[in-house]
Amino acid sequence: MTEIPGLDGYIAQFPVYEYRIITTDDLPVEDRVRTVCKQECERYGSTWACPPGVGELAECERFCHTYPEGLFFSTVAEVRDVMDMEEMLATRTAHEEVTEEIRQYMAAQGSDTFVLSTESCDICEECAYPDAPCRFPDKMHPCLESYGIVVPQIVERQQMAYMLGGNTVLWFSLILFRFA
Numbered sequence: 001m002t003e004i005p006g007l008d009g010y011i012a013q014f015p016v017y018e019y020r021i022i023t024t025d026d027l028p029v030e031d032r033v034r035t036v037c038k039q040e041c042e043r044y045g046s047t048w049a050c051p052p053g054v055g056e057l058a059e060c061e062r063f064c065h066t067y068p069e070g071l072f073f074s075t076v077a078e079v080r081d082v083m084d085m086e087e088m089l090a091t092r093t094a095h096e097e098v099t100e101e102i103r104q105y106m107a108a109q110g111s112d113t114f115v116l117s118t119e120s121c122d123i124c125e126e127c128a129y130p131d132a133p134c135r136f137p138d139k140m141h142p143c144l145e146s147y148g149i150v151v152p153q154i155v156e157r158q159q160m161a162y163m164l165g166g167n168t169v170l171w172f173s174l175i176l177f178r179f180a
């Protein structure tokens with residue numbers, strides 16, 4: 001595994017619950033994940049960060065493999081009521097900010113990066129999809145599920161927590177990286 005200089009110390013300032021460096025050669029990708037997107041997510045087909053806008057599944061998988069490794073991590077947030085979807089989703093913004101800060105740190109160490117993160121994209125008030133190209137392709141993070149990635153399987157393999165219980169929420173991101 002590639003060591004990212006100073007990562008342990010840098011990451012400690014954020015509410016990162018756990019993190020692992022994983023290899024992409026056995027990244028769990030399955031079509032059924034996208035089926036769930038299609039059947040259960042109201043954002044399906046509404047942004048460039050969601051399927052089908054992100055491209056064909058095989059193409060997404062191939063692209064992931066152009067990065068040999070990834071930093072997979074979770075952040076933890078506390079809410080008053082885990083059943084309050086609005087309150088729960090509001091904590092996603094902080095996770096996205098942490099993800100972008102860590103990505104920038106990794107880029108500053110000399111790695112090319114590509115982020116897969118949570119849900120869909122909320123950068124623009126109204127997404128340009130499908131009539132015009134994404135306005136901020138460098139800032140936009142497609143969601144892990146849009147690439148068919150089976151998050152619970154990575155969590156299980158890496159012996160990480162998927163849920164903590166109580167009034168906590170865990171969010172996950174994968175920052176793919178490669179050093180020249």
Ligand code: SF4
Nearest residue numbers: 121124127128134135
């Ligand atoms: S950055 Fe804007 S145009 Fe691009 S996916 Fe996000 S909302 Fe859509």
